[in-house]
Amino acid sequence: MTSTNQTLNPAGGAVAPPAGLRPARRNAGRAAVTRRKWYEIIGLTAPAIVVYVMFVLVPMGFAFYYSLFRWRGVGPPTDFIGFDNYVMAFQDPIFLDALRNNAIIVFGSLAIQGPIALGVALLLNRTFRGRTLFRLLAFVPYVLAEVTVGIMWKLILTDGGTFDALLRAVGLGGLVQPWLADLDIVIWTLLFVLTWKYVGFAIILLLAGLSNVPQELNEAAQIDGASWWQIQRHVTLPLLGPTIRIWMFLSMIGSLQVFDVIWVTSVPAVRSLGASATMATYMVDNGFFARLWGYGNAVAVILFAISFVAALLFQRFLLRRDIEGAITRKAN
Amino acid sequence: MAIKRRVTTVLALSITTALLAAGCGGGESDQPAESELYKNPVTLTWWHNASQDGPGKEYWQKVAKDFNALHPTVTIEIEGIETNQLQRTRLPAALLSNDPPDIFQAWGGGEIREQVDADYLKDITDLVKDEVANIGSSAEIWAVNGRQYGLPYRMGIEGIWYNKDMFQRAGITAPPTTFDELNEAVTKLKAINVVPIAVGAGDKWPAAHWWYNFAMRACSVDTLKKASTDLDFEDPCFVKAGEDLKSFIDTQPFQPNFIATPGQNDPTSANGMLANGKAAMELMGDWNKGTLDTVAEDTEALNKFIGWFPVPAITGSAGDPKAALGGGDGFACAKNAPAECVEFLKYIVSPEVQKGYAETGTGLPVAKGAESGVADPALRSVLEATTSATYVQLWLDTAFGSTVGNAMNDAIVAIFAGNGTPQQVVDAMKSAARK
Structure with a gap:
């Protein structure tokens, strides 16, 4: 040849x-x-x-x-209805509730997990006795299966459960709430559970990022008389930028598609009232349980479109420098 | 659909029939493919919903083994699948991809209508005439337009399971027979500081069943039948049902934060509350005895205090006070299943096998001649009430099909949560019927 x-x-x-x-x-x-x-x-x-x-x-x-058919999953789809399923979704107040809940989880996760993970990672990056143990502990919730976490928190947060008992024991009985039953509170409760579950992932990612920050730069800054805080602020953080942005990206996509923890922790009634539904749980509730297969597929496509556009925008504007040449064209 | 099961049927006669049916294995003369039966070895795949280890699952294993011993050419491969998975994903997908199990769980009502429309099921009308006659009118739930497509093995009406000790302590002398009496009982139970009624509204259907029962009382039997077949919900009685439910909820008979309480299967569920002496009543079907047992900390105590009474009547309402809401489980054969499938189905509903099923305590049998298998006193009262009911309406969500059923349940749950109206339930049902 x-x-x-x-x-x-x-x-x-x-x-x-x-x-x-x-x-x-x-x-x-x-x-x-x-x-x-x-x-x-x-x-x-x-x-x-x-x-x-x-x-x-x-x-x-x-x-x-x-998604273009009115189809209940019995026999082949024949009843073509164009984009009616999509219109129906955006007219359903429960789907709009699900969208709002997804937004709360996306921004809530970024706003809460980010600072916590950064703080913990910076602390765990210093050398001290038992550092490995603490790193391990921070990562445990992330390793647990979603269903296990869901059932565990459901039992803890149930009416008169462990959490309520704990509050009462420390004299904060007045704060006791129906954590999973109050339609205005439940989404925040779930945000808390999700934070608990996934913050470990952010920590481990940031720790990995930190280990890539050259020690020499720290030393150089130290010699120049920079304090620990100044070093973190002006040396470590900027170098951690790519890791933080990748974490934000993963967290955002995960939050848009979140299903299992919500499905297990929150009961069907509360979901169907919109209080704790996400796009993914809404899709399963309607697609399989209401046997609206065509409609369920339309919701799946909407979920995909939203995630896809969010991913593209994020890459275009925030990840641009980090993945230069891979997806975007190389600058110059 | 009046169930006319005569407990007084001569038991010996039925058992003899059973032995004959089981022994000869479909020796009826109207059997078309008679000569072909049991000639060639066949394997039947069987999907049922007794997925959890326990008497139910073990019993089906035994039934399959016994059938194989009777007819060595037939091997049965069993798969027990959790109800939701089986009904919502596994079965629809298997049927759709033309690779269904031979014999599988069938819930009757709206779902079997859809399956028949899609030509998924074997028409067994001419093969099971004797069985249908022995089961009675409840077999109609598995029939579409007068043709039989499946047979039930379990059937029962729902009612109120209650704690006799608590009733006694509260000074309630007899189980309530009208809603006025039920309201009185609720007041008396509150006075002794117990939760009068536990409801697993978190799972939606346990809450929705309260609405169904108010609809049973508000609507005439004809209206209910018409609603099931034509999905016609114009009658004002459906709004009335929601109004009655709303005023009942306003008397606060349920535990606090019921909207997040699961129905069954764990100690924090409504089931668990009744089983462990934390609530006095629960509205539930005939299977409840088995589920109460699994969540009870002290089964012995449970067996002592548990009782059952039918859903009370509403004085002066249109509904038939002796009509009851109920449902069951059955099996159907896939369209292309071998003829042995129908024989196995007939074997499952034969009085002898049914009696053994009743003895497992997982549900009430449907075949005449199996009644003696029901030992539990609470279950006996359910069986008697089922037998004497003038009309048994299938669970409304099953009768109306999943789409209307789900929309209806969601809207009822909204009434429970305090942000829905009786009219919205009917609107949701009508709009789902068009989806």
Whole structure:
């Protein structure tokens, strides 16, 4: 194959300005290498691409197709209704409640987990006895299964449960609330549980980011007479930027799609009243339980569209420098 | 759909019939593919909802094994799947992809209508005439337009399970027979500082069942039948049901924060409250005895204090006071299932197998001749009430189908939460019927 390329190439070489045999041969070699590289890329990624197409793209296409039908999952879809399902979703006050709840979780997670994780990570980045233990403890909630966490907090926060007993024991009985039953409180309760569950992930990510901050910079700043706070503010934080932004991105996407903790911790009645529904729980409640399969697919497509646009915007404006060349074109 | 189950049927006769039916394995003369039956080895796949380890699951295993012993050509592969998963995802997906199990759980009502419309089920009308006759009118729930597509193995009406000790302490001498008496009982129970009624509103349906019962009392039997078949909810009695429910909730008979209380299966549920002496009453179906047992800390105490009475009547209302709300479980055969599937279905509902089912205590049997299997006194009173009910209305959410049922339950829950109106329930039902 290589030899054919080489014999063919002098023709190309003739087009080029007075190039000798050597540059031509070098070009030929480079083309072959490029071609071989592409075969390699195709060969190695083909299985992944096939799986991706079969289990991601094709189902997405189907979801969109089904979303255009009034279909209850019995027999093939035949009742085409265009975008009516989408209109119906945005006219349902419960779906709008779900959107609002997702917004609360997205911004609430960023606003609460960010500072906590940063503080804890900075503390745990210093050397002290038992540091590994504390790191481990901070990470435990994240390792627990969502369903376990959901059931655990449901039992703790239930009426007259452990949490209420604790409040009463320390003389704060007046603060006791129906944490999971009050329709105005429940979403904040769930935000708390989600924070507890996922803050460990932010901490571990930031700790990893911190370990990449060169020690020399700290030392240099120290020699210049910078205090610990100044070093964190002017040296560590800016260098931690990419890690923080990646965490924000993951947290945002996770919050938009959050399902399991909400599903387990909050009962169906409270969800169906909109107090604790998220887009994902709304999708399952309507798609499977109300047996509105076409409608459920429409909600899935909306959820996907919102997550996709949010991801694109985030990458465009915040992750731009971090992933330069990968998705955006290289500046200059 | 009056259930006319004669307890007085000569037991010996039924058992003989059962033995004959089981022994000869479908020896009826009107069997078309008779010669082909049990000739070739077949494997039947069977999906049922007794997924949790316990007497229910074990019993189905035994039934499958016994059937295999009778007919060695038939092997049965069982899969027990949790109800919600089975009903909402596994079965619809299997049916849709043309690869269903041969025999599977069927809930009757609106769902079986849809499945028949999609041509998923085997028409067994001519093969199960004797069985249907023995089961009585409750088999109609598994029939569509006069054709039979499935058979029930469990059926019962709902009523109020109560704590006899608490009633005695509160000075309530007899179980309430009218809602006025029920209201009085609630007042007396509050006076001795117990939660009068536990409701698992968190799971929606336990709360919705209160509305169903008010609808049973407000609506005539004809209106209810018409609503089930035509999804016609124009009758003002459906609004009346919500109004009655609202005034009942306003008397505060339920535990605080009921909107987040689960229905069953854990100690904090409404079930758990009744089972562990934290509430005096609970509205629930015939399966409740089994679920109370699993959440009770002291089963012996539970067995001593637990009692049952039918949902009270409302004086001067349009509904039939002897009509009751109920439901059951059944099985159906897939359209292309082998003929042995129907034979197995017939075996499941034969009096002998039904008697064994009753003995597990997981539900009430449907076949005549199985009554003696019901030992528990509370379950016996449910069985008697079921037998003497003039009309049994299938759970409204099942009867109306999942879409209307779900919208209806959501709107009823909103009344419980204090931000819904009786009219909104009817509006939600009408709009869901068009979805």
